[in-house]
Amino acid sequence: MFGLRSFFIEFGAYLLLMKEAFRKPQNMHIFKRQILHEMDALGVKSIPIVVIISLFVGAAVVIQMILNLDSPIYPSWIYGFASRKSIVLEFAPTVVSLILAGKCASMIASEIGSQRISEQIDAMEVMGVNTANYLILPKVIACLVFFPLLIILSIFIGLIGGGLGGALNGLSTFHYIEGIRMDFAVYDIVYAIVKTAVNAIVISSIASFRGYTMKGGSVEVGIQSTRAVVQSSVIIMLLNLLMTNLFF
């Protein structure tokens, strides 16, 4: 009972904070600069990890397909086709979002949390700055714009990794590409982008909430950063289940 009550109290506080965050920025010039800065910190700097993981997971997916669908009744394009479906529908939008939750949610929560405990947020508020808007909205917009781009990159690199993994296990590149092109549906890509956009909002807003409402000292920064990663990961998985049922 107490757990449910505290959940609703926290959820209410989260909604109120988001209401403050989603207001018109006080200074549009600084706001645009903040968005570009956050795109660099949260998006561009995530490219290496996305590329590395996508390449290896893409290769592993195709190798597993070859090993587990090793039967003469399956056509040779099936490996490319099944890998594309797995990468586009689940691996890129969900697994990469979880990886981004690990990297970006902890970064956002610890950054805002450190600003909170060192009174930097108080200093801005005394000056009259809407700190929720100034600190949170650029992060949400940066994630919303950049994460879908990262997911498209992840799909592309994952399919290349799959081709390499297949080639190393005797799958002809021609049949692999034939499978990738087979029965291609743009809807799958749109679904992946929509799912990623939702995940981007979840990651950035929950992590911002955890950092912004932080109280205490440096130990709390670690605790709240971990909570930000765990909570956003759980919500990503729940929403994934919901959206898969809803869209297919």
Add this chain to the structure above:
Amino acid sequence: MVELVNISKSFEGKKILKDVNIKFVQGECNLIIGLSGSGKTVLMKTLVGLYLPEQGDVLYGGRALNKMTASEQIDIRKYIGMVFQAGALFDSMTIEENVMYPLRMFQRSTYQKMLERVNFSLERVNLKGVNKMMPSELSGGMKKRVAIARAIAAKPKYLFCDEPNSGLDPQTSILIDELIYDITREYNITTIINTHDMNSVVEIGDNIYYLHEGELWWQGNKENIFHSDNKELNDFVFCTSLTKKIKEQSENK
């Protein structure tokens, strides 16, 4: 003028401020003193609107800050400068960006004019050539001076300092005190300082307010603080051998 009218504030059922009434004097240094946990920081944060009072009003020029709309509060806040205990400099920005921040945020001016103001503010606190440095590269005293420069950059009418001397050596403390005192006189601003540094009390205490367990226990100035018969105040003021000696000398005169 800044005024507190019947201010009370509690946290988790514990009353931290009890019916505090203070009129702060413009153009002078107003010091709030008291033991740790007496409610000084809560009072300061209530004054600048970071905490909402449960009861009473914080008046700026006769208007209650806690009853203003958000845009009215922003108009008042443009005239508030605050120096936090640890400086609260933005650690991702250079010193120049830190001092320029309130100007960029709220003033429509050219970069050149803002830079001139930043340089003027930094020179006023005796800091030159630090524009491109990061806060982590500065000493504690320099950080405090940058915080003061940031607070005065937007030409405030009200300056709030939360324990500006904490963590500083005695010589640097005196420099910071003198700086705040001079700025207060020079710009005729209302300066409110939280401190438990007795040296500050003696040096710059134009008006002194002693808080005891959340209540305004005594008020006076640096001249009459040593002649008070208030027991709690005397216990606080004369707890060091230095202040005891000052009292003895003062009584022998």
